[in-house]
Amino acid sequence: MEQIGKVFSDAIKESGMTIKAVCEKTGIPYGRLYPSLKGVRELRVTEFLALCKVLRIDPYFAEEVRS
Numbered sequence: 001m002e003q004i005g006k007v008f009s010d011a012i013k014e015s016g017m018t019i020k021a022v023c024e025k026t027g028i029p030y031g032r033l034y035p036s037l038k039g040v041r042e043l044r045v046t047e048f049l050a051l052c053k054v055l056r057i058d059p060y061f062a063e064e065v066r067s
Contacts, residue, residue, distance in 0.1 A: 004048075005039040011055040012037075026050035 012022055023030045028047050035041035052059045
């Protein structure tokens with residue numbers, strides 16, 4: 001679970017967006033997203049897909065990292 005959080009954390013940094021901006025664009029509350037990025041909380045499927053869309057990450061690539 002930590003690996004997928006790192007993929008999204010790195011993508012957020014590379015995008016130049018803040019976590020707050022990503023929260024606004026995805027509709028994921030900060031209190032849910034931040035623990036997910038740290039590997040403490042699992043992402044819901046809808047959150048995973050929203051992050052992939054906003055950060056322009058291929059969901060299949062992100063899922064492979066998780067395995």
